Each structure stands twice: as C-alpha cells, then as structure tokens.
Amino acid sequence: MSNYSIKDLELLSGIKAHTLRIWEQRYNFLKPQRTDTNIRYYTDRDLKLILNVSLLKENGLRISNIAKMEESEMRDHVIRITDSKTTYPEQIYALTLAMVELDEERFEKIMGSNILKYGFENTMVNIIYPFMARVGLLWQTGGINPAQEHFISNLVRQKLMVAIDSQYVSNSEFKHKYMLFLPDGELHDIGLLFANYLLRNRKNKTFYLGQSLPFEELTSIFEIHQPDFLLTIITSVPGSYLEVQKFVDNMSAAFPKTTILISGPQVVGQGIIEPENVIVLNKFQDLVDFIEEQE
Template identity: 60%
Template sequence: MSSYSIKDLEQLSGIKAHTLRIWEQRYNIITPKRTDTNIRTYDDQDLKLVLNISLLKDHGYKISEISKLSVEEMYREVVKISDRQLSYPDQIHALTISMIDLDEDRFEKIISTNILQFGFENTMIHIIYPFLGRIGTLWVTGSIGPAQEHFITNLIRQKIIVAIDGQVSKQRPDGKKYMLFLPEGELHEISLLFGNYIIRARSNKVIYLGQSLPFNELAFAYNLHKPDYIFTALTSVPANHEVQPYVNRLVKAFPDAHLLMTGYQVVGQDIDIPENATIINQIEDLIRIAST
C-alpha cells in the first residue's frame, strides 16, 4: 500500500492542503494516519476518497452533503457521473483510481468511451498525456509502485499499438520517411509509439526501430533507408552531461536527415541545437511537421 503526504493529495486532486485540513476538522470526512512526529500520511483508500470528493464537488455537490455519504454511497454517485460525459480532468481522476486499483475493466471503459466520442488522437493529447504527467509525479514521489506504473503504461502501450495498426496502409507516394528509435538504455517508449501513430496518420512512412538501439545499428538502418527525419525521445538517457555530445554525434553522423528530439533530457534544457535539428516541445509540434 502506498503512502501519500498532504501535498501529494493536493497535487493529485487539485484540492488545497488547507481545505483538506478544514474538512478533516469540520466534517471528519478523511482521517489521516500520523507519524511519530505527528505528520499526516494517507493511503490508497484516502487518495481515492479525495479524488471522488473532488469529482463530486466539480459536479455541484456540496461538501456538507458529501460528508453525509457513506463510502459505498459516494462510489455509486461517482459511477452515475462517470456514465455521463466527463470533462478531461474528471477522466484523469478516474484513470488514476483505475491505476491504483489495477482495474483494467475500468481503464478500458474510460478509454474506449473517449476514443468513440473524441477520437484516438484527441484522447491521447487531452487525457492520456496529462495522465502520464501525473504518473511521473507519483513515481518520482514514491506514491505508486512498479506494479501500478507497469500495469497502466502497458495498457496505454497496447492501445497505441492497436491504433498504429489501423494506419499502416495510409502511406502516400510523396510522404516523407521518418526513422524512429530510442538510444541504447532508453526504455520509455510511449512518446515514440505515439509519434509513430501521428506520423503514419499523416500518410508518411515510418521505420520503427524501438527501444534501446545501439548507435551502430542506427547507422546501419540509416544507410539502408536514407530517412528525411530521425525522431527520438531522450527521457532518462544519455546522462545530463552526455546529452550535448550525443546530439552532436547524431547530427554529424546523419547530416542529410533532420533530427527531431523530445523528452525530459532536451525539452526546456540548455541544449545547443544544431541547424538540422528541432526540439519537439509539445505533440502539436510533431503534428505540424508531419502534416507539411
């Protein structure tokens, strides 16, 4: 079972820590555990409770009314709301709960409903990507374990692969050629997979080389296919001090391709960007390039 601070709950639910303390004192709606030094701690059930309260409040329920509901009654009210059209933040709350509970059926219902209503691409951009940002926060703070992180990211990965399969036949004769890879040691594949979808959906050709590719294998594939663009995501590797040399090595080795980069190690970092390279700060940047 995970342990959360009151700041974790504030960040995940959008409810201020001060408000949570008031609810605790006035309504006894949530009862945190206390450390030996009297610091509040919360578990998975507390997090789900706060997320459900946040959802109900956003849909017009007063906190005085919510405080009178049992956990079961509150859950039934949340399910009623969830069966109607929800806003993007509501969907992200619901996905967070499905991750905490390892609830694949709930995940499937949320994602399938949104894909039918908004389309796969909009679901990814407005729901999955912000949700992945939340997962990152939870992972860094130790609020979720490997089982929960692996569970939800593998479900998302499966959805993207299915969507990619539907784009395979769309290449047009004048489409550009993109080669996609992750550096050796890099395993965070979701951004690259969604990039694969975005590029194929614009009728371009993709050579997908996947995770943890040694540099010499990238050079082999480049010489074979001569792509117009090389796209990569630098999330955890190379190390900070090795990023600039790695970028320089890429543009020098493949001067006839335009290098597209995204990921924590390059977005918002002090990287010297060569002329034949572009940092993809947001997914809309890749959409614009793949559409031209």
C-alpha cells in the same frame, strides 16, 4: 499498497495541500498514518476518497454534503458523473481511479467511450497523455508503486499498438520516411508509440526501433534505410543537462544532412542548444504541425 504524501494527493487531485488539511480537521474523512519516524502519509484509500471528493465538488456538490456520504454512495455518484460527462478533467480523474484500483474493465470503458466521442488521436492528446505525464511524475517521485504504473502503462501501450497496426502505409503511397528510436537505457516508449501512430496516420513510412537503442546500431540501421527524418524522445536518460546536450550534438554530427526531431522531459524547457539540423518539439501538436508542413 502505496503511500502518498500530502503533496502527492495535491498533484493527483488538484486540491491544495492547505485545503486538504482543513478538510482533514473539519470533516475527519482523511485519516493519515504515521511512519516510525512520525512522518504523515496517506494510503490508496485516502487517494481514492480525495479523487472522488474533488470530482464531486467540481460538479457542484458542497463539501459539507459530500462529507456525510458513505464511500459506496460517493463512488456511485462518481461513476454516474464520469459515465454521463465526458469532459477531459472528469475522464482524467476516472483514469486515475482505475489505475489506483487496478481496474482494467473501468479503463476499457473510459477509453472506449472517449474514442467514440473524440476519436483516438484527440483522446490520446487531451486525456491519456496529460494523465500519463502525471503518472510519470508520481512514479519518479515514488508517489505510486511500480505495479500501478506498469498496469496502466501496459494498457495504454496495448491500445497504441492496435491503433498503429490499423494504419498500414504501402510502399507506393508514403510521403516521407521517419526512423523512431529511444536512446540507450531509455525505456519509456508511450510517447514514441504515439508519435509512430501520428506519422503513420498521415501516410508516412516509419521504422520503429523502440527502446534502448545503442548509438552504433542506430547508425548502421540508418545506412540501410536512409530515412528523411530521425525522431527520439528523452524521458529519463541521459540524466544531466550536459549529457543530453552532448547526445544532441553527437546526433547532429553523425547525421548532418538529416533533420532530427527530439522531445521529452529531459529536452523540453531545459535550455538545450539546438544545432542547425535539430528541432525540439515542445508538444505533440508541434510534431503534427511539422508533419503537415512537409506535405
């Protein structure tokens, strides 16, 4: 069981902490616990409840009527809404509930229906990736437990691997060669896997080197395959701005004739100075635009 602060509930549900406190006092459906040091916290049950309340309220139900519902009745309403309405916010809420409840069947249903409606790429860009960004933030701040994060990350990873395997590119038809890797110590690979899918889906040859690659191994593999482009994503390591800038500068110097594409929370919006052969990708659409410009 995870413990959540009221700020965690706000981040996951989109409902302001001030509003949550008012509902808590007026309707008494939130029942915060207290630590030994008298700090308030909320449980998985509270999170599921607030996610359900938020979704119902967004779909026109009055909070006074929602507060009268039994939890089972509330859940039935939510399932009907998420099954019938496939707009992005509803689906992100549904995924959050699937994660909290460790409900693989629900996850598969959400993914299947959205891929059928929007296609795999749009589902990833508009539903899965915003959802995973929220999960990553909560994981880093302790808002969700490792089991919940691992559960949902592995399900998403499985979907990506199946999609990537279906995008075969023969040696006779590829347009450019990209080498993809994560820096030494970096383990968050979902963004890199999705970049691999985008590249292969657009008929590019990829060399996927995966997580936590030591720099010296990158240089030796580079010499063998001579890719046209290098791509990496920095989520958690190196940790500081100066370390990230040093890594970027070292990459630029080691591969001066190669365009290096770099993205991730440690890079985007951090004021990183881009050497001449380095391009910072702020979002996945930037990568799509770059790929298509090379055609």
